[in-house]
Amino acid sequence: MRLRAYITHTPDELGNAFPPDCVEALGRLADLVHNRQRDTQSGAELAKAAEGCQIIIAHRSVPGLASTFEIAPQLVAFMRSAVDVSTIDIDAASKHGILVTRAAAGFSDAVAELGVALMLDLARGISRYSRAQSISAMPIRLGLQLRGRTLGIVGFGRIGRRLAEIALALGMRVVAYDPHPVETTPSVEKLDLPGVLDISDFVVCLAAANTETAGLFGAAQFAAMKESAYFINLSRGILVDEDALANALDTHEIAGAALDVGLGADQRPTMRFHNRDNAVVTPHIGGVTAEARRYQAEDVVEQMARLVRGEIPQGAINGPFATRLIRLAETVERPPEL
Incomplete structure (x- = not known):
């Protein structure tokens, strides 16, 4: 029997996530069933769409719910084609012996570069x-140069380190806070969070999203920032109290904000921050570049190939509980090239 895989991506999402040659590579490994709808599927609807498929390749917006796993007896693996697995019920998948995987993070450069772009947008x-509807009648305000300004990075992982490299090259001073021990360089000063907020002209949130960091930025944190400072969120919406941020913008407690993520659909910023003079909003595009897309798409192909070979792929989350994997070794036909 040849492997069957259901790709949840809508036609538009598929083009943004997988280059054509990667789709062809997946097609050599399995018979692909495509989502022809324009809407995100979940629950029983997703299980029905993937009926007869051993693998679901899931877009970042598609949740992996217990209500899917409970009625998908043929499902062996739920493969996230992105890094974030927070909307996947991993316990439920494990209960049913279903493997959960995620793609490798290949977007550090892309997100860091967007951070610089948003700083420039806010500054100028x-x-x-x-x-502006009439650019000729719009008053011109003095902008800021990044050179000599202080960048505060909250969450000093791979993206934070790359952002620091670029900012230092632009002549900025860089300070950083991370709740966990991390490597810093002599050029980056590590401070506590209040210290970062107190002196930074730009505060960029790159902290990991978890129960410990939920609500990391609230009224007290925005009050601790300089009135001339800008806040940028490139991590996840749950790290920010939206009411507190809206109030800080309305009362000019901070100079402005740029948001690539929020509490909206697909982790996008909510509409309350659109069309504000002191806010810049982008629709969760931090990792959406051709280079980052290819990196993750090729990783998904490699993980699929390992599954077909009977191996647990490198992106596995719950490998020890994936008891259904034995079915692939027993029943699935391997392509000749494997």
């Missing part, structure tokens, strides 16, 4: 000017 008012 690029989006504000471009939204």
Whole structure:
């Protein structure tokens, strides 16, 4: 029997997530069943769409719910084609012997570069000017140069370190806070969170999203920032109290904000921050570049190949509980090239 895999991505999402040659590579490993709808599927609807498939390749917006796993007796693996697995019920998958995997993070450069772009946008008012209906009548405000300004990075992982490299090259001072022990360089000063907030001209949130960091930025943190400072969120919406941020913007407690993530659909910023003079909003595009797309797509192909070979792929989350994997070794036909 040849392996069958259901790809949850809508036609538009598929083009953004997988280059054509990667789709072809997946097709050599399995018979692909595509989502022809325009909506995100979940629960029983997803289970029905994937009926007869041993693998689901899931877009980042598609949740892996217990209500899917409970009625998908043929399902062997739920493969996230992104890094975030927070919307996957891993305990439920494990209970049913279903493997959960995620793609490797290949977007450090992409997210860091977006961070620089958003700093420049806030500093020079690029989006504000471009939204103006009459540019000739719009008053011109003095902008800021990044050189000599202080960048505060909250969450000093791979993306934070890359952002620091670029900022230092631009002549910025960089300070960082991370709740866990991390490597810093002599050029980056490690401070506690209040210390970072107190002196930074730009505060960029890159902290990991978990129960410990939920609500990390609230009223007290925005009050601790300089009135001339800007806040940028490139991590996850749950790290920010949206009411507190909206109030800080309304009362000019901070100069402005840029948000690539939020509490909206697909982790996008909510509408309350759109069309503000002191806010820049992008629709969760931090990792959406051709280079990052290829990196993750090729990783998904490699993980699929390992599954077909009877191996647990490198992105496995719950390998010891994936008892259904034996079915692939017993029943699935391997392509000749494997």
